[in-house]
Amino acid sequence: MQGAVLHAPGDVRLDTRPDPQIVEPTDAIIKLAASCVCGSDLWPYRGIETVNGPAPMGHEYVGIVEEIGSDVHTLTPGQFVVGSFFASDNTCEICQAGYQSRCIHAELIGAIGTQAEYARIPLADGTLVATPEVPDDKYVPSLLAASDVLGTGWFAAVAAEAGPGKTVAVVGDGAVGLLGVLAARELGAERIIAFSRHEDRQNLARHFGATDIVTERGDAGVAHIKDMTNGYGAHSVIEAVGTQESMMQAIRSTRAGGHVGYVGVSHDVTLPGDELFFSGVHLHGGRAPVRRFLPDLIDRILTGAIDPGHVFDLDLPLADVAEGYKAMDERRAIKALLRP
Ligand SMILES: [Zn+2]
Numbered sequence: 001m002q003g004a005v006l007h008a009p010g011d012v013r014l015d016t017r018p019d020p021q022i023v024e025p026t027d028a029i030i031k032l033a034a035s036c037v038c039g040s041d042l043w044p045y046r047g048i049e050t051v052n053g054p055a056p057m058g059h060e061y062v063g064i065v066e067e068i069g070s071d072v073h074t075l076t077p078g079q080f081v082v083g084s085f086f087a088s089d090n091t092c093e094i095c096q097a098g099y100q101s102r103c104i105h106a107e108l109i110g111a112i113g114t115q116a117e118y119a120r121i122p123l124a125d126g127t128l129v130a131t132p133e134v135p136d137d138k139y140v141p142s143l144l145a146a147s148d149v150l151g152t153g154w155f156a157a158v159a160a161e162a163g164p165g166k167t168v169a170v171v172g173d174g175a176v177g178l179l180g181v182l183a184a185r186e187l188g189a190e191r192i193i194a195f196s197r198h199e200d201r202q203n204l205a206r207h208f209g210a211t212d213i214v215t216e217r218g219d220a221g222v223a224h225i226k227d228m229t230n231g232y233g234a235h236s237v238i239e240a241v242g243t244q245e246s247m248m249q250a251i252r253s254t255r256a257g258g259h260v261g262y263v264g265v266s267h268d269v270t271l272p273g274d275e276l277f278f279s280g281v282h283l284h285g286g287r288a289p290v291r292r293f294l295p296d297l298i299d300r301i302l303t304g305a306i307d308p309g310h311v312f313d314l315d316l317p318l319a320d321v322a323e324g325y326k327a328m329d330e331r332r333a334i335k336a337l338l339r340p
Pocket of ligand 1: 091092094103
Protein backbone atom coordinates (compact mmCIF):
# COMPACT_ATOMS: atom_id res chain seq x y z
CA MET A 1 0.00 0.00 0.00
CA GLN A 2 0.93 3.64 -0.24
CA GLY A 3 1.55 5.64 2.93
CA ALA A 4 3.19 8.88 4.06
CA VAL A 5 6.68 8.56 5.56
CA LEU A 6 8.73 11.35 7.15
CA HIS A 7 12.37 10.79 6.21
CA ALA A 8 13.86 13.96 7.69
CA PRO A 9 12.65 17.44 8.65
CA GLY A 10 10.81 18.91 5.67
CA ASP A 11 10.96 15.62 3.75
CA VAL A 12 7.66 13.74 3.79
CA ARG A 13 6.94 11.35 0.92
CA LEU A 14 4.39 8.83 -0.19
CA ASP A 15 6.19 5.46 -0.01
CA THR A 16 5.19 1.88 -0.57
CA ARG A 17 4.64 0.46 2.91
CA PRO A 18 3.78 -3.13 3.92
CA ASP A 19 0.05 -3.92 3.85
CA PRO A 20 -1.13 -4.01 7.48
CA GLN A 21 -2.00 -7.44 8.88
CA ILE A 22 -3.98 -8.56 11.91
CA VAL A 23 -1.32 -8.98 14.62
CA GLU A 24 -3.43 -9.32 17.77
CA PRO A 25 -6.89 -10.96 17.77
CA THR A 26 -8.29 -7.62 19.02
CA ASP A 27 -7.07 -5.75 15.90
CA ALA A 28 -9.08 -4.52 12.94
CA ILE A 29 -7.83 -3.43 9.55
CA ILE A 30 -9.55 -0.39 8.09
CA LYS A 31 -9.50 1.06 4.58
CA LEU A 32 -9.05 4.80 5.07
CA ALA A 33 -11.84 6.99 3.66
CA ALA A 34 -9.87 10.09 4.64
CA SER A 35 -6.97 11.20 6.78
CA CYS A 36 -5.33 14.55 7.41
CA VAL A 37 -2.27 16.44 8.58
CA CYS A 38 -2.26 17.49 12.23
CA GLY A 39 -0.65 20.57 13.74
CA SER A 40 1.32 18.16 15.93
CA ASP A 41 2.73 16.49 12.77
CA LEU A 42 4.46 19.81 12.09
CA TRP A 43 6.68 19.50 15.20
CA PRO A 44 8.79 16.65 13.70
CA TYR A 45 8.33 18.08 10.18
CA ARG A 46 9.94 21.31 11.38
CA GLY A 47 12.70 19.40 13.17
CA ILE A 48 11.56 20.65 16.61
CA GLU A 49 10.92 17.01 17.54
CA THR A 50 13.66 14.57 16.57
CA VAL A 51 12.97 12.33 13.58
CA ASN A 52 14.54 8.93 14.21
CA GLY A 53 14.76 7.48 10.74
CA PRO A 54 11.84 7.06 8.34
CA ALA A 55 8.61 7.35 10.33
CA PRO A 56 5.08 6.53 9.13
CA MET A 57 2.84 9.55 9.70
CA GLY A 58 -0.76 10.28 10.60
CA HIS A 59 -3.06 9.55 13.53
CA GLU A 60 -6.45 10.91 12.42
CA TYR A 61 -8.70 8.58 10.50
CA VAL A 62 -12.11 7.48 9.34
CA GLY A 63 -12.68 4.45 7.19
CA ILE A 64 -14.39 1.20 6.41
CA VAL A 65 -13.69 -1.95 8.42
CA GLU A 66 -11.95 -4.34 6.05
CA GLU A 67 -11.04 -7.22 8.35
CA ILE A 68 -11.39 -8.04 12.06
CA GLY A 69 -9.38 -10.25 14.42
CA SER A 70 -10.92 -13.32 16.06
CA ASP A 71 -11.49 -11.45 19.34
CA VAL A 72 -13.34 -8.43 17.89
CA HIS A 73 -17.04 -8.65 18.73
CA THR A 74 -18.71 -5.29 18.16
CA LEU A 75 -17.61 -4.54 14.59
CA THR A 76 -18.22 -6.13 11.24
CA PRO A 77 -16.49 -5.60 7.89
CA GLY A 78 -18.19 -2.91 5.83
CA GLN A 79 -19.00 -0.62 8.76
CA PHE A 80 -17.84 3.02 8.66
CA VAL A 81 -15.83 3.83 11.76
CA VAL A 82 -14.27 6.79 13.54
CA GLY A 83 -11.49 6.33 16.06
CA SER A 84 -9.21 8.47 18.15
CA PHE A 85 -5.44 8.89 18.04
CA PHE A 86 -4.93 6.55 20.98
CA ALA A 87 -6.21 3.01 20.85
CA SER A 88 -7.88 2.12 24.15
CA ASP A 89 -9.63 -0.94 25.58
CA ASN A 90 -12.47 1.27 26.91
CA THR A 91 -12.87 -1.15 29.85
CA CYS A 92 -10.07 -0.41 32.34
CA GLU A 93 -10.66 1.91 35.31
CA ILE A 94 -9.01 4.85 33.55
CA CYS A 95 -11.17 4.39 30.45
CA GLN A 96 -14.31 3.97 32.52
CA ALA A 97 -13.48 7.28 34.20
CA GLY A 98 -13.38 8.90 30.74
CA TYR A 99 -9.63 9.17 30.24
CA GLN A 100 -9.22 6.68 27.38
CA SER A 101 -6.12 8.45 26.04
CA ARG A 102 -4.41 7.29 29.25
CA CYS A 103 -5.84 3.74 29.08
CA ILE A 104 -3.45 1.32 30.77
CA HIS A 105 -3.29 -0.46 27.40
CA ALA A 106 -3.20 2.72 25.27
CA GLU A 107 -1.39 2.46 21.96
CA LEU A 108 -0.36 5.47 19.91
CA ILE A 109 -1.95 5.43 16.46
CA GLY A 110 0.72 7.86 15.23
CA ALA A 111 3.23 5.00 15.38
CA ILE A 112 0.97 3.09 12.95
CA GLY A 113 0.53 5.97 10.52
CA THR A 114 -2.93 6.65 9.08
CA GLN A 115 -1.87 8.92 6.22
CA ALA A 116 -2.11 5.75 4.19
CA GLU A 117 -4.50 3.54 2.27
CA TYR A 118 -4.98 1.04 5.11
CA ALA A 119 -4.26 0.93 8.83
CA ARG A 120 -4.21 -1.64 11.61
CA ILE A 121 -6.23 -0.39 14.58
CA PRO A 122 -5.42 -2.14 17.89
CA LEU A 123 -8.09 -2.79 20.55
CA ALA A 124 -10.71 -2.27 17.85
CA ASP A 125 -13.77 -2.91 20.05
CA GLY A 126 -12.71 -0.21 22.48
CA THR A 127 -11.21 2.22 20.00
CA LEU A 128 -13.56 2.40 17.02
CA VAL A 129 -17.08 3.82 16.97
CA ALA A 130 -19.24 2.76 14.04
CA THR A 131 -21.75 5.13 12.47
CA PRO A 132 -25.35 3.79 12.17
CA GLU A 133 -24.82 3.41 8.40
CA VAL A 134 -22.15 4.37 5.88
CA PRO A 135 -22.54 8.16 5.84
CA ASP A 136 -22.93 10.41 2.84
CA ASP A 137 -19.57 11.71 1.62
CA LYS A 138 -20.50 15.25 2.71
CA TYR A 139 -20.13 14.19 6.36
CA VAL A 140 -16.66 12.65 5.94
CA PRO A 141 -14.63 15.83 6.70
CA SER A 142 -16.62 16.52 9.87
CA LEU A 143 -16.38 12.90 11.04
CA LEU A 144 -12.64 13.01 10.36
CA ALA A 145 -12.39 16.20 12.44
CA ALA A 146 -14.06 14.31 15.31
CA SER A 147 -11.13 11.86 15.28
CA ASP A 148 -8.79 14.46 16.75
CA VAL A 149 -9.17 18.22 16.37
CA LEU A 150 -12.86 18.39 17.29
CA GLY A 151 -12.50 15.85 20.08
CA THR A 152 -9.46 17.67 21.41
CA GLY A 153 -11.08 21.10 21.23
CA TRP A 154 -14.16 19.64 22.91
CA PHE A 155 -12.11 18.16 25.75
CA ALA A 156 -10.36 21.52 26.19
CA ALA A 157 -13.71 23.27 26.49
CA VAL A 158 -14.97 20.66 28.99
CA ALA A 159 -11.71 20.84 30.97
CA ALA A 160 -12.04 24.64 31.02
CA GLU A 161 -15.63 24.20 32.25
CA ALA A 162 -17.11 26.24 29.41
CA GLY A 163 -20.85 26.53 29.86
CA PRO A 164 -23.87 28.83 30.27
CA GLY A 165 -23.04 32.26 31.65
CA LYS A 166 -19.31 31.79 31.09
CA THR A 167 -16.84 33.94 29.21
CA VAL A 168 -14.45 31.64 27.34
CA ALA A 169 -11.15 32.78 25.82
CA VAL A 170 -9.34 30.63 23.28
CA VAL A 171 -5.56 30.83 22.83
CA GLY A 172 -4.55 29.39 19.46
CA ASP A 173 -6.29 29.82 16.10
CA GLY A 174 -5.30 26.47 14.60
CA ALA A 175 -7.89 23.77 13.97
CA VAL A 176 -8.06 22.72 17.65
CA GLY A 177 -8.52 26.28 18.90
CA LEU A 178 -11.17 26.99 16.28
CA LEU A 179 -13.07 23.84 17.21
CA GLY A 180 -12.64 24.75 20.88
CA VAL A 181 -14.69 27.83 19.95
CA LEU A 182 -17.35 25.57 18.42
CA ALA A 183 -17.35 23.34 21.51
CA ALA A 184 -17.71 26.34 23.83
CA ARG A 185 -20.70 27.50 21.78
CA GLU A 186 -22.33 24.06 21.88
CA LEU A 187 -21.73 23.88 25.64
CA GLY A 188 -23.65 27.13 25.98
CA ALA A 189 -20.95 29.71 26.70
CA GLU A 190 -22.23 33.28 26.77
CA ARG A 191 -19.19 35.04 25.35
CA ILE A 192 -16.37 33.46 23.34
CA ILE A 193 -13.21 35.46 22.71
CA ALA A 194 -10.79 34.10 20.10
CA PHE A 195 -7.20 35.26 20.00
CA SER A 196 -6.26 35.56 16.29
CA ARG A 197 -4.31 37.85 14.02
CA HIS A 198 -5.30 36.18 10.74
CA GLU A 199 -8.42 37.31 8.93
CA ASP A 200 -9.31 33.90 7.47
CA ARG A 201 -9.04 32.29 10.91
CA GLN A 202 -10.97 35.14 12.55
CA ASN A 203 -13.77 34.55 10.05
CA LEU A 204 -13.84 30.84 10.78
CA ALA A 205 -13.78 31.54 14.53
CA ARG A 206 -16.85 33.76 14.08
CA HIS A 207 -18.52 31.06 11.97
CA PHE A 208 -17.98 28.59 14.83
CA GLY A 209 -19.38 30.98 17.44
CA ALA A 210 -16.74 33.49 18.55
CA THR A 211 -18.39 36.70 19.73
CA ASP A 212 -15.15 38.71 19.99
CA ILE A 213 -11.68 38.65 18.45
CA VAL A 214 -8.51 39.83 20.18
CA THR A 215 -5.50 40.38 17.94
CA GLU A 216 -2.87 41.03 20.61
CA ARG A 217 -0.99 38.17 22.22
CA GLY A 218 1.17 37.71 25.30
CA ASP A 219 0.79 40.32 28.04
CA ALA A 220 -1.00 42.75 25.68
CA GLY A 221 -3.55 40.02 24.92
CA VAL A 222 -4.03 39.35 28.63
CA ALA A 223 -4.56 43.07 29.28
CA HIS A 224 -7.21 43.16 26.54
CA ILE A 225 -9.08 40.21 28.10
CA LYS A 226 -8.97 41.90 31.51
CA ASP A 227 -10.34 45.09 29.93
CA MET A 228 -13.22 43.17 28.38
CA THR A 229 -14.15 41.41 31.64
CA ASN A 230 -14.19 44.26 34.18
CA GLY A 231 -10.68 43.35 35.26
CA TYR A 232 -11.63 39.79 36.23
CA GLY A 233 -10.32 37.70 33.34
CA ALA A 234 -12.21 34.91 31.58
CA HIS A 235 -13.95 32.12 33.49
CA SER A 236 -12.65 29.50 31.08
CA VAL A 237 -9.57 29.55 28.86
CA ILE A 238 -8.67 27.02 26.20
CA GLU A 239 -4.94 26.69 25.47
CA ALA A 240 -4.33 25.10 22.07
CA VAL A 241 -0.74 25.93 21.16
CA GLY A 242 1.73 24.41 23.64
CA THR A 243 4.40 27.09 23.99
CA GLN A 244 5.61 28.97 27.06
CA GLU A 245 4.00 32.18 25.82
CA SER A 246 0.64 30.59 25.02
CA MET A 247 0.44 28.71 28.32
CA MET A 248 1.22 31.82 30.37
CA GLN A 249 -1.20 33.84 28.23
CA ALA A 250 -3.89 31.27 29.06
CA ILE A 251 -3.17 31.19 32.80
CA ARG A 252 -2.96 34.99 33.09
CA SER A 253 -6.18 35.47 31.07
CA THR A 254 -8.11 33.32 33.58
CA ARG A 255 -9.81 34.82 36.62
CA ALA A 256 -9.17 33.46 40.10
CA GLY A 257 -11.28 30.35 40.51
CA GLY A 258 -11.48 29.91 36.74
CA HIS A 259 -10.30 26.98 34.64
CA VAL A 260 -7.68 26.48 31.95
CA GLY A 261 -8.14 23.53 29.59
CA TYR A 262 -4.77 22.97 27.94
CA VAL A 263 -4.41 20.70 24.95
CA GLY A 264 -1.57 22.20 22.90
CA VAL A 265 1.21 19.60 23.06
CA SER A 266 3.61 21.11 25.59
CA HIS A 267 7.02 22.01 24.20
CA ASP A 268 9.54 23.24 26.80
CA VAL A 269 6.84 24.83 28.94
CA THR A 270 7.98 25.62 32.49
CA LEU A 271 5.33 26.76 34.95
CA PRO A 272 6.39 29.25 37.64
CA GLY A 273 5.19 27.72 40.91
CA ASP A 274 4.81 30.99 42.76
CA GLU A 275 2.68 32.59 40.04
CA LEU A 276 0.57 29.44 39.77
CA PHE A 277 0.12 29.35 43.55
CA PHE A 278 -1.16 32.89 43.77
CA SER A 279 -3.31 32.74 40.60
CA GLY A 280 -5.97 30.49 42.14
CA VAL A 281 -6.57 29.01 38.69
CA HIS A 282 -7.49 25.37 37.92
CA LEU A 283 -5.37 23.64 35.28
CA HIS A 284 -6.55 20.51 33.52
CA GLY A 285 -5.61 19.10 30.16
CA GLY A 286 -3.13 16.91 28.38
CA ARG A 287 -3.74 14.46 25.57
CA ALA A 288 -7.46 14.52 24.96
CA PRO A 289 -9.59 11.45 25.70
CA VAL A 290 -11.35 11.87 22.36
CA ARG A 291 -12.98 8.43 22.63
CA ARG A 292 -15.11 9.71 25.53
CA PHE A 293 -16.80 12.23 23.26
CA LEU A 294 -17.02 10.32 19.95
CA PRO A 295 -20.56 8.89 20.19
CA ASP A 296 -21.98 12.34 21.06
CA LEU A 297 -19.88 14.15 18.44
CA ILE A 298 -20.83 11.66 15.70
CA ASP A 299 -24.49 12.16 16.57
CA ARG A 300 -24.19 15.96 16.48
CA ILE A 301 -22.47 15.77 13.08
CA LEU A 302 -24.93 13.36 11.46
CA THR A 303 -27.91 15.41 12.69
CA GLY A 304 -26.35 18.54 11.19
CA ALA A 305 -26.01 20.34 14.53
CA ILE A 306 -22.30 21.02 13.99
CA ASP A 307 -20.08 21.31 10.93
CA PRO A 308 -16.48 21.01 12.17
CA GLY A 309 -15.35 19.87 8.71
CA HIS A 310 -15.07 23.55 7.76
CA VAL A 311 -11.60 23.56 9.35
CA PHE A 312 -10.33 21.71 6.28
CA ASP A 313 -9.42 24.41 3.80
CA LEU A 314 -7.24 22.18 1.64
CA ASP A 315 -8.46 18.91 0.12
CA LEU A 316 -5.77 16.81 -1.53
CA PRO A 317 -5.25 13.32 -2.86
CA LEU A 318 -2.95 11.32 -0.57
CA ALA A 319 -0.35 11.44 -3.37
CA ASP A 320 0.05 15.19 -2.65
CA VAL A 321 0.77 14.68 1.05
CA ALA A 322 4.02 16.69 0.80
CA GLU A 323 2.05 19.73 -0.35
CA GLY A 324 -0.35 19.27 2.57
CA TYR A 325 2.51 19.53 5.06
CA LYS A 326 4.14 22.42 3.21
CA ALA A 327 0.90 24.43 3.02
CA MET A 328 0.27 23.98 6.75
CA ASP A 329 3.90 24.69 7.64
CA GLU A 330 3.72 27.95 5.68
CA ARG A 331 0.32 28.68 7.23
CA ARG A 332 -1.26 28.81 3.77
CA ALA A 333 -3.72 26.20 5.02
CA ILE A 334 -5.38 25.69 8.40
CA LYS A 335 -5.75 21.93 7.90
CA ALA A 336 -5.20 19.61 4.97
CA LEU A 337 -7.55 16.69 4.25
CA LEU A 338 -5.96 13.71 2.47
CA ARG A 339 -7.97 11.28 0.38
CA PRO A 340 -6.35 7.90 -0.29
ZN1 LIG B 1 -8.42 1.35 29.25
